[in-house]
Amino acid sequence: MYRPSAYAIDDVAALHAVIREHSFATVGAIAQGRLRFAYAPVIVDAFPAPRGALRFHLARANALAELDGEDIRFSFLGPNAYVSPDWYESDGFVPTWNYIAVEAAGTARRLDSDELRRLLIDLSAEREERLRPKQPWTIDKIPEQRIATLLNGIRGFGVSLDTLEGKFKLSQDKKAEDIAGVIAGLEAHGDCASRAVAAAMRSHSQGV
Numbered sequence: 001m002y003r004p005s006a007y008a009i010d011d012v013a014a015l016h017a018v019i020r021e022h023s024f025a026t027v028g029a030i031a032q033g034r035l036r037f038a039y040a041p042v043i044v045d046a047f048p049a050p051r052g053a054l055r056f057h058l059a060r061a062n063a064l065a066e067l068d069g070e071d072i073r074f075s076f077l078g079p080n081a082y083v084s085p086d087w088y089e090s091d092g093f094v095p096t097w098n099y100i101a102v103e104a105a106g107t108a109r110r111l112d113s114d115e116l117r118r119l120l121i122d123l124s125a126e127r128e129e130r131l132r133p134k135q136p137w138t139i140d141k142i143p144e145q146r147i148a149t150l151l152n153g154i155r156g157f158g159v160s161l162d163t164l165e166g167k168f169k170l171s172q173d174k175k176a177e178d179i180a181g182v183i184a185g186l187e188a189h190g191d192c193a194s195r196a197v198a199a200a201m202r203s204h205s206q207g208v
Helices: 012-021 113-129 144-152 176-189 192-205
Strands: 024-031 034-041 043-045 053-059 071-083 096-110 154-169
Touching: 012 043, 012 071, 012 096, 012 154, 024 053, 034 053, 043 113, 053 096, 053 113, 071 154, 071 176, 071 192, 096 192, 113 144, 113 154, 144 154, 176 192
Parallel strands: none
Antiparallel strands: 024 034, 024 071, 043 053, 053 154, 071 096, 096 154
């Protein structure tokens, strides 16, 4: 990842928080002699230290589902939005894009059947918790024979992370009045993505 020093973030807890909030990953690896991508929700685990681990699953027919012991990379894109030069107090700026992104890499290890089942339980539990006060859906609502069929159609992976790095491009290299102007412009624009970037800028500029 290209990371000018003003934007580089290496705090593991902060990067894990981004992954948990934006957990649908772009997954990349070499399979069958070609660079291939897949898309999957992930679970981030704090251990093993120091960077933690990711777990995910793919359809068995996916070319990347054949991985076991190969290098694999992940990309997570957080809030992102266009920044107009008109929002700066200072003159001479051009349009840009503010965003939060996290990249991670490690070696793919195929999960056994028990680990795969646990992955599915953890994935649904994490997301269902966000839907409360709805009563959470649980895997025991599915007949065991159906679960066995579903598990046979997917493969799960665990990846202990060798690298974990973030880029929070949030106008940190600008003057305080220019940052305030961008925040105001994003908030006035009012769409969900712009508001999320404005909130991230406000928190980051306050050292939160």
